[in-house]
Amino acid sequence: MRFLPVFLDLKAGPVVLIGAGELLRAKLRVLAAAGACLRVHAIDGNQDLGLGEAARIEIAAGDPLTADLSGVIAVVCAGAGDVGVAMSARAKSLGLPVNVMDDLEHSSFIFPAIVDRDDVVVAVGTGGTSPVVARRVREKIEALLPARIGELAEFIGGFRKSINERIAEFPLRRRFWERVIDGPIGAAVLAGRKDEADAALKAISNPSEFARADKPEGSVVLVGAGPGDPDLLTIKALRALQDADIVFHDELVSPEILDRIRRDTTRVAVGRRIGKPGIGQDAINKRMIEAAQSGQRVVRLKGGDPFVFGRGGEEVEALRAAGIAYSIIPGITAGLGGAADFEVPLTYRHEATRITFLTAHKARDAEAVDWSTLTDTRMTVVVYMGMSAAPAIRAGLFAAGRSPETPVGVFARVTRPDAQGAIGTLRDLPELVQRTHGGPAILIIGDVVRHAGSLRRQTPKQIISDLLDAAE
Numbered sequence: 001m002r003f004l005p006v007f008l009d010l011k012a013g014p015v016v017l018i019g020a021g022e023l024l025r026a027k028l029r030v031l032a033a034a035g036a037c038l039r040v041h042a043i044d045g046n047q048d049l050g051l052g053e054a055a056r057i058e059i060a061a062g063d064p065l066t067a068d069l070s071g072v073i074a075v076v077c078a079g080a081g082d083v084g085v086a087m088s089a090r091a092k093s094l095g096l097p098v099n100v101m102d103d104l105e106h107s108s109f110i111f112p113a114i115v116d117r118d119d120v121v122v123a124v125g126t127g128g129t130s131p132v133v134a135r136r137v138r139e140k141i142e143a144l145l146p147a148r149i150g151e152l153a154e155f156i157g158g159f160r161k162s163i164n165e166r167i168a169e170f171p172l173r174r175r176f177w178e179r180v181i182d183g184p185i186g187a188a189v190l191a192g193r194k195d196e197a198d199a200a201l202k203a204i205s206n207p208s209e210f211a212r213a214d215k216p217e218g219s220v221v222l223v224g225a226g227p228g229d230p231d232l233l234t235i236k237a238l239r240a241l242q243d244a245d246i247v248f249h250d251e252l253v254s255p256e257i258l259d260r261i262r263r264d265t266t267r268v269a270v271g272r273r274i275g276k277p278g279i280g281q282d283a284i285n286k287r288m289i290e291a292a293q294s295g296q297r298v299v300r301l302k303g304g305d306p307f308v309f310g311r312g313g314e315e316v317e318a319l320r321a322a323g324i325a326y327s328i329i330p331g332i333t334a335g336l337g338g339a340a341d342f343e344v345p346l347t348y349r350h351e352a353t354r355i356t357f358l359t360a361h362k363a364r365d366a367e368a369v370d371w372s373t374l375t376d377t378r379m380t381v382v383v384y385m386g387m388s389a390a391p392a393i394r395a396g397l398f399a400a401g402r403s404p405e406t407p408v409g410v411f412a413r414v415t416r417p418d419a420q421g422a423i424g425t426l427r428d429l430p431e432l433v434q435r436t437h438g439g440p441a442i443l444i445i446g447d448v449v450r451h452a453g454s455l456r457r458q459t460p461k462q463i464i465s466d467l468l469d470a471a472e
């Protein structure tokens with residue numbers, strides 16, 4: 001390690017900043033955000049620093065190389081050219097820490113990439129070798145850290161003194177905070193419900209006992225996994241998968257998504273597949289509740305969105321009845337994934353002003369649908385679980401008076417590498433279904449299907465072979 005990361009109190013004295021142009025202004029923003037008292041030498045004479053009337057900034061006149069540096073705590077040069085090099089020698093001779101931007105040789109300290117969440121600050125360094133790599137690492141950390149992690153630190157800060165007074169032993173105090181942060185109180189702060197968290201923490205009458213309880217409080221998170229592409233997981237979903245002790249997942253959830261679960265997490269497949277019975281909804285509810293009651297952090301991972309044909313509503317009711325803390329993280333439902341994948345806008349000015357999401361599990365269900373409510377030609381109909389019922393769907397829409405020429409798309413395995421679509425008219429629906437070769441699929445019915453883009457996700461191999469064909 002060439003540089004030790006430390007956090008510097010910039011209020012202790014002025015920082016001298018020397019340079020020009022956008023580089024100077026960028027450093028100025030970083031230092032000003034940290035509350036620095038700044039003395040700025042703009043060596044190009046342009047004193048428009050783009051910061052308005054910031055009180056702690058003093059524009060210095062005169063040559064920085066001869067200026068008085070008494071009381072100064074650090075020197076920073078950004079876009080200062082040769083002046084930076086000379087300033088570095090001067091600062092070093094005075095024992096002052098100095099940074100010359102992009103110049104390791106003349107710097108005695110360097111700036112990390114920063115993740116700033118109020119009280120929580122993460123500094124990422126690469127020893128000055130590659131600021132771009134440091135920025136990439138920062139982006140990954142940004143994505144992983146809850147937005148309100150700073151508020152959580154502040155919340156805990158507010159109670160620290162009183163808890164310290166009530167729990168004498170340090171290890172027990174630490175256990176107390178771990179339980180608060182990992183449990184429903186921490187979750188409430190991160191969800192922006194500070195009042196609720198505040199009340200819950202104040203309601204802990206015996207903090208030592210709370211810390212000592214051998215069972216942590218369990219909880220369940222219903223997580224929407226999206227239609228298959230793991231990059232379509234939300235940042236929140238990803239975090240829940242990383243935090244879980246046990247994941248109950250549907251069969252439909254893709255292996256690439258299961259790969260995002262923490263390695264030592266228990267995984268239980270509970271979903272049904274057509275033809276094969278699953279463990280049944282009541283059994284799923286029961287196992288989820290038992291896992292949470294034993295203190296585990298449970299994730300119920302469901303394809304698409306939990307509240308779109310996913311029985312999420314029933315699971316929530318069961319959790320409420322059992323008094324288990326729960327939360328819901330939405331996911332991208334298959335209909336939206338398919339629309340994006342095959343470039344079918346579900347609404348379109350003047351052409352499509354309504355969307356219906358419909359399930360037609362079996363022909364029997366399809367017969368139960370009141371098709372007469374679906375005759376509006378400006379309504380886009382998205383059908384889930386409609387593959388085997390395709391003939392019944394067609395019959396229902398014909399009987400309701402929809403034209404046989406109504407455009408229809410069948411989109412299978414959407415957002416996955418082997419996604420495939422077939423487009424035609426309502427008349428050809430059963431045949432279109434045949435052409436997509438199985439797997440989960442949605443149907444989109446309505447004029448908007450005319451706008452569909454490419455039906456085949458091209459792999460690099462296909463692109464090359466197409467190019468070769470064209471060249472022949």
Ligand code: SAH
Pocket residue numbers: 227228252302303304305306307308309310332333334335338383384385386411412413414415416440441442
């Ligand atoms: N909750 C899920 C739907 C579960 S019902 C969601 O919001 O997407 C299962 C049905 O979803 C399947 O029969 C199929 O119609 C649709 N489906 C799920 N994943 C799909 C995918 N990758 N491509 C196409 N359809 C999909």
